[in-house]
Amino acid sequence: MNTRLVGLMRKEVLQIVRDPSAIAIAFVLPVVLLLIFGYGVSLDAKHVPVGVVVDAPTPQTQAFVAGMRESPYFDVREYGGIAAAREAMQERRINGIVWLRGDFSRRALTAGDAPVGVAVNGVDANDARILEGYVQGVWVQWLAREARLRGGRLALPVELQSRIWYNPALRSRDYLVPGLIAVVMTLIGALLTALVVAREWERGTYEALMATPVSMREILLGKVLPYFVLGMGGMALSVAMALWLFHVPLRGSALVLFGSAALFLLAALGMGLLISTAAKSQFVAGLIAIIVTFLPAFILSGFIFDIRSMPEPIQVITHVIAARYFVAILQTVFLAGNVWSVILPNGAALLVMALFFLGIVARLSRKRLD
Template identity: 65%
Template sequence: MNGMRLRGLIRKEFLQIVRDPSAIAIAVALPIFLLLLFGYGVSLNARRVPLALVAPYSPQAQELLGGFDRSPYFVPHRYATMAAAKSALGRRRVDGIVWLRSDFGRRMLAQGNAGIGVFVNGVDANNAGLLEAYIRGVWLGWLSRQAQDQGSTLSVPVTVEQRIWFNAALRSRNYLVPGLIAIIMTLIGALLTAQVVSREWERGTMEALMATPVSMGDILLSKLIPYFVLGMAGMALSVVMAVWLFAVPLRGSLLVLFSASGLFMLVALGMGLLISTVAKNQFISATIAIVATFLPAFILSGFIFDLNSMPVPIRLLTHIVAARYFVAILQTVFGAGDVWPVVLANAAALCAMAAFFLGLTWRLSRKRLD
């Protein structure tokens, strides 16, 4: 490896980037665009859920229904009959129904065991579970108000006092935005480098390069360094947006964050370079890039679906998804701080993957020289 030759190659690569600004657009404009879109678009916090209320008038019922009116989680709609409410649920106008029978008030006063019928649309199971919990919250609030009115307190044997660490308000953005950064950087790394080697082959300039005294290692390094710089610029932009625009707390240190990002960038670029070196035809390389980067990073990284809940074979499979380690580091560094056991274990995995992808690319491209 020769410093001057490498410098020359890097200069050439930078010139190519500057002349064809699409790479700069991918590294800088794309993260801004995607993070804006997804940062605002992706949320698991349900608010203002349309809810059908079917209840004949009684003072007790009015109390309970008032709880739904005041709750920020619901937009109540009154329906006169259960049939009308059911049809609204089937047509996705409302997500749930709260149903009080006509004898609700009487039964409550007489026997003290009136039933409140709750029906939720279970199609979106996650949302249905959250909806049920919100309805339970309104019900509990109503019960304790009722008890207060009678001069006593609501007495249940055991109450749960929940303390949520790191994210007391359960703001889903606080963990989704760091995860999105990992997905976006995966995409950008692959998009930036997926075509840079095959392009030289296609245009026939690879042979010209090979006729010069530069080594294959020089060529690969010269492809890596400029795109690494670009990718890190995109990464820095994403972090700035996460902290300033989306108000995600950053509890860890910038040093850890950027060291981990640098490692991950190496993996992502290595993956792109590998695809670019192996794929002979651009249709196949496009398919591989989508199959191997975006969808696994989205589904198998722990970005949104909990890794512990997956069946064991799938859980083992997630270990070959680089984004998984980066998502774990990002969620911890943003949410909790520099927790060394988490950071070091995942960083070690990223190191191994970077070495694997870059080493394999280097070997494969050497073979081609023969």
């Protein structure tokens, strides 16, 4: 490597070391965010407060309520009447009501269509649906028990047997943590470089650089390489936390993981440099970085909201979000293994985006002052 480039990189490294905020971005940001996310974000509802109203206790109703009490998903609170339970739900003290009416046992034993009245607070639709699923589980177990007591088996025409691949226990943390790495890396990549060119423009040092014999290519390489090393350090730290702190399994190879991370980081750094080069003012570059990085990577990457369920035009938009490809690779490499039919197309998309961003930056950066 030529000495001019080494000199430029040395200058950039010194700048990083002297304003510790860049090191903080690469190492403190991922640790803080992964800790908060890893512990804080979960879609697995447990101990959901649910009100139970039993108008006339009988062995049948007792078995039903006992099934709910045994389930780790419910925190059962009994109410003497439906009016009290309704009031508790309005005040958001409980998320659902299970109501067994006075004629429950009589109808269950004779006609066989005794209604179990279930009301759920539907404001958080996802949560409500999960709660419904849990109540259904209790109901099926109760049916099986009643059938056993009558000396038979529960006879449903079709019996569903589900097998869940890759994450049989449906631990939401196992897919959220890999997705988070993509969000965190988006922030690191863009934050590291979003201000570096604009800062030099603002302080006039870019002009000084242009007056030296270094080529534009060397200036850009000198900016990308040190931050690339920092970003990969942040990535290694994030992966280490995922594996050893949150115990997410890694079923694919580390090589694929870091290879795709390198491509993604180049794309993210390229986007940061593009913002910085186009804005020429740190203030404007900062505004744009806040707006275009975090929320799109959070909402449009498939990290938490399923892309295939979005309307077509929105699905098209998600293709310009680099995090989308990285999330797909991360979730697959962590939970499923080296599935080349997922890794290759997404890796290729990352490569194209990295080349695109860096190419535009190279075109925009000429030795001109206008």
